[in-house]
Amino acid sequence: MTGALPGALPVALPRMGLGCMNLSHAYGVSPSESDGLALLHAALDAGITHFDTATLYGGGRNEELVGRALRGRRDEVILASKGGMANVDGVKVIDGRPETLRAQVDTSLARLGVDHIDLYYLHRWDKQVPIADSVDALAEAVAAGKIGAIGLSEVSVARLHEALEVAPIAAVQNEYSLWTRNPELGMLEATRDAGVALVAFSPVARGFLSDAVDDPAAFAERDIRRGMPRFQSAHWPANRALLPAWRALAASAGVTPAQLALAWLLSRGEHVVPIPGTTSIAHLHEDFATLSRSVDAEMLERAGELIDTATVSGPRYAKASAAEVDAESFEDAA
Secondary structure, three states: OEOOOOOOOOOOOEOOOEEOHHHOOOEOOOOOHHHHHHHHHHHHHOOOOEEEOOOOHHHHHHHHHHHHHHOOOHHHOEEEEEEOEEEEOOEEEEOOOHHHHHHHHHHHHHHHOOOOEEEEEEOOOOOOOOHHHHHHHHHHHHHOOOEEEEEEEOOOHHHHHHHHOOOOOOEEEEEOEOOEOHHHHOHHHHHHHHOOEEEEEOOOHHHOOOOOOOOHHHOOOOEHHHHOHHHOOOOHHHHHOOHHHHHHHHHHHOOOHHHHHHHHHHOOOOOEEEOOOOOOHHHHHHHHHHHHOOOOHHHHHHHHHHOOOOOOOOOOOOHHHHOOOOOOOHHHHO
16 A cells, blocks of 8 residues: 655655564564564565664664565565664764765665665764765765665754755654654644655554553663653653553544554555554554554544643653754744
């Protein structure tokens, strides 16, 4: 199922894609390589045709895993990766210098075992480097046939417009879900007007909207959600209090909580492309079954009222992480 998505990308993005990050990164203990491959093969067998990975994820292990899964099946997917943010000696480093991006594109190609990547994002804007310089380096990679199209991640409308002065931009990948509405501060409209896909990461709110979080205290030691205010003691009780009504609303709509969250995002525009991630094959099938579900507009409106900026407690990031991103935020707008 495809939408009317951007001319800057050689092929249209499907309405949903698979975020591969949590197979190697971010949520504590990652699944084994065999389990990760099994999930990616199940996705391919289910006809899922958009895989999203990055240089950062697992220090490169995620790209290697995706590459192994795609052996002999590369032509079945639109493959997306990212550069400009990497794990360097155990430390996350944002580096958008042209020479760094050139090297990371080549490394991504090698890890993935492919001769081109369909969509390559600047994972973060390096605020020490003009975005025009970073985008120009990626445009060189397009001209060389190494990547098919350029994307940007966690950027503002202003940065998108600056980038569009340099080269066509196929996609902006920003966080977007019922509980993170930041793209509604301008990016949702700007991407639509520019013919750019808005790729929504964390579309089920890092498990919250899929009713997968019971007690954040039980998160694995290295789970990144431990550092996110909405899962911490100052805000979690208020957010947890939303879940009974959320479960009931999904039941009334005849879908699961995750499917209701994804259906709401899909209703935000034909150019909005959620990329849910999971380590469970059952949840994979549940998420992508949303594309064949019909949810009444009234139910979607009620979902948007129940889980919204006004009802969710806490910012999405702590201050240090918030400083790394360029995307509009309600905290800055307040």
